[in-house]
Structure formats: structure tokens, C-alpha cells
Amino acid sequence: LEKKIAILEGRVPQKYPEVKFLGYKERKRILVTGGAGFVGSHLVDVLMTQGHEVIVVDNFFTGRKRNVEHWFGHRNFEMIHHDIVNPLYVEADEIYHLASPASPPHYMQNPVKTIKTNTLGTINMLGLARRVGAKILIASTSEVYGDPMVHPQPESYWGHVNPIGPRACYDEGKRVAETLAYSYAKQEKVAVRVARIFNTYGPRMHVSDGRVVSNFIMQALQNLTITVYGNGRQTRSFCYVSDLVDGLLGLMASSYTLPVNLGNPVENTIQEFAMIIKNLVPGCRSMVATGAAVEDDPQRRRPDITVARDNLHWEPKVSLQEGLQRTIDYFKEELSRTTFYNNQ
Numbered sequence: 001l002e003k004k005i006a007i008l009e010g011r012v013p014q015k016y017p018e019v020k021f022l023g024y025k026e027r028k029r030i031l032v033t034g035g036a037g038f039v040g041s042h043l044v045d046v047l048m049t050q051g052h053e054v055i056v057v058d059n060f061f062t063g064r065k066r067n068v069e070h071w072f073g074h075r076n077f078e079m080i081h082h083d084i085v086n087p088l089y090v091e092a093d094e095i096y097h098l099a100s101p102a103s104p105p106h107y108m109q110n111p112v113k114t115i116k117t118n119t120l121g122t123i124n125m126l127g128l129a130r131r132v133g134a135k136i137l138i139a140s141t142s143e144v145y146g147d148p149m150v151h152p153q154p155e156s157y158w159g160h161v162n163p164i165g166p167r168a169c170y171d172e173g174k175r176v177a178e179t180l181a182y183s184y185a186k187q188e189k190v191a192v193r194v195a196r197i198f199n200t201y202g203p204r205m206h207v208s209d210g211r212v213v214s215n216f217i218m219q220a221l222q223n224l225t226i227t228v229y230g231n232g233r234q235t236r237s238f239c240y241v242s243d244l245v246d247g248l249l250g251l252m253a254s255s256y257t258l259p260v261n262l263g264n265p266v267e268n269t270i271q272e273f274a275m276i277i278k279n280l281v282p283g284c285r286s287m288v289a290t291g292a293a294v295e296d297d298p299q300r301r302r303p304d305i306t307v308a309r310d311n312l313h314w315e316p317k318v319s320l321q322e323g324l325q326r327t328i329d330y331f332k333e334e335l336s337r338t339t340f341y342n343n344q
């Protein structure tokens, strides 16, 4: 940490992670919206180490400069503080459009803004893609399936979404984003890719992100009660972030243009998940308590990843055990960082 502070204060020069050299013919200029967020920053790391030029656009609503600060000053890296609800004029060969709050408490905090980001923001990025002839990948979500009546969920399922419920700003916002993508593809010949991302976790999730993985790990590390919402029989399937990033890169590179589920098909109840995390934190004395259910909480979720397997030759590699261990190590460090600052 002290080394990091010294770098930030300019007392020692920044050392960058190793970056491959690419000739100008292979090197692409890649725009990542939401690139200072959890998933975006991991994607930026891979694109940078591959030797591409990366432009991050973010308004820091839920993202942090700290997630990408190790690239500050690198000649292939550029960061623009911008809200994508407003038009943006830059040049790019490819666009990964990830800007949107993703955690339920965040996207419900200002539902109108969530809708604007996913509709107006997506129109702006599709307009940009159209103007410069860039290929664009839209980060959609398993939430387009709502509280699903089909299990596991294949891409052909149209979903079961309450259009006026508390999650609608996000679910319907992403559904419109998909509709916009295919409308621009049809009408304006924009090359689009659509990833339906299922629950993803890993280092750089914010400690107060509010999603289940960060909540449970933070509670377990501090011996606080692990808060299961509802009876805990609802299920989710958790994908480690490096697997998701591989899937996003594979989808962008592929010629498959319809939506693709990206997620890990290993499914657990939330009650089981609480016990898995408790058991991975040595000496954890947390109780697991059930409480009030949240409105419109999807009851079962597991991706059918046949399309990704067949067309991208992709499937997740990191086990839940291994991924959670890495994530717990990260949150441990975050906790000690908070303690360090509190003691200053």
C-alpha cells in the first residue's frame, strides 16, 4: 500500500504490467464503456496486455479509478470521465458497451437514470458504432428472462418480466438495449454482439456493492450475521470474472450475431451458498439468518450454455471453490485497507 501511495504521489515511477507489442495492422482501438467497473476493469486488463489501445469511458457512478489506476499514464490507455447518456465523439474499431449499474440496490436507487443509461446511453453507443463502422458488444443480462418459467434458461426463452416492478428499470432497460442493437443491425448494418451475462463475481467487486457475493463474504470475514433474503431456496449460478472476460472476448471475435448466454451452469441455493462461504472463511463464527424476501426476486436461475459451447467453444474453467477463495483473499485485503485508512 505504501508503494502505491508513493506512486500516486509521483515519488516513484509507475511500473506497468507487461504489454505485448502489436504492429499497427493488428492493434485495435477499443472503447470500453463502464471500464472502471468490476467486469470492465478486468476486460481492460486483458485488452491492454494484448497490446491494444483502450479508451475507458465511465462516470464513476459505481466504478472506481482505482480499478484501472495501474494503467494511468500508459501510452495505450486513455480514460474519459463521461456520462454515456450524453453523446460521445471518439474513434474506435470495437466497442464493449458495459456502462450500467448492475447491482439491484444501485440500479433501484435511481430507476429513471438506470433506464436512461440503458436506452439513451445504448442509442449513443450504437450511433457512435454506426458513424465509425465499429463492431459493438452489448452487455445484456440474465435478468431479461425475469423470474423464469423455463429452467435452465436457453437464449430462445422470451422471459417473464414484471414491467412495472422494482427490477423493471434494469430488466426492461436491458431488453430495450437488445432491441436497439438488433434494430441498428437491421436498419443501419451495425455489427452487433449481445452477451446475456449471468451472475459474475471476483476481485474488484465493491465492498458495499450490495450483491450477494460481496455481502456474504464481507459478513463472514467480520463474523457478522449472513443475511439470506427470503427462505434461501432461490437459486443462482455464479461465474468467475476471468471466465466471463474470456467469453466476452470470444463473442466479440466470433461471427455469431444472436444473443449468447455467458455464465457458469453450476447452480446453488442461496442458503447453500451462505454455508459454502462460511466454510471457506477459517474460524468464521457468523450465523446464517433468513429474513424478508425481496420483491420479484427470480426464484431459479441457471444458464443453458449450449450456444456458447457450440459457437464460441467457450465454457467456464474456474471452480466455485477456487474463485471464491481468490475473492475472499481480495476482500480480506480490502478490509485491511479500510482499517489502515481509518487508523490514519
Ligand code: NAD
Residues within 6 Å of the ligand: 033, 034, 035, 036, 037, 038, 039, 040, 057, 058, 059, 060, 061, 062, 063, 064, 082, 083, 084, 085, 097, 098, 099, 100, 101, 102, 103, 117, 121, 139, 140, 141, 142, 196, 197, 198, 199, 200, 201
Ligand atoms: P459495475 O457497477 O461494477 O460497473 C458498471 C460501470 O458502469 C461502473 O464503472 C459505472 O460507474 C459505469 N456507469 C454506470 N452508469 C454510467 C453512465 N451513465 N455513464 C458512464 N458510465 C456509467 O458492474 P459490473 O458488474 O462490472 O457490470 C458491468 C456490465 O455487465 C453492466 O452492463 C451489467 O449490467 C452487466 N452484467 C453484469 C453482471 C454481473 O454479475 N456482474 C450480470 C449481468 C450483467
Ligand code: UDP
Residues within 6 Å of the ligand: 086, 087, 088, 089, 090, 123, 124, 125, 126, 127, 128, 129, 130, 131
Ligand atoms: N452519437 C454519438 N456519437 C457518435 C455518433 C452519434 O454519441 O459518434 C449519438 C447521437 O448524438 C445520436 C445517437 O448517437 O443521438 C444516435 O445516432 P444516429 O446516427 O443513429 O441517429 P441521429 O444522429 O440521426 O439521431
Ligand code: UDP
Residues within 6 Å of the ligand: 103, 104, 199, 210, 211, 212, 213, 215, 216, 227, 228, 229, 230, 234, 236, 270, 294, 297, 298
Ligand atoms: N441475496 C441475499 N442476501 C444478500 C444479497 C442478496 O440473500 O445480502 C439474494 C438475493 O435475494 C437473490 C440472490 O441473493 O436471491 C442474488 O442476489 P444479487 O443481488 O447478488 O443478484 P441478482 O441475481 O438478484 O441480480
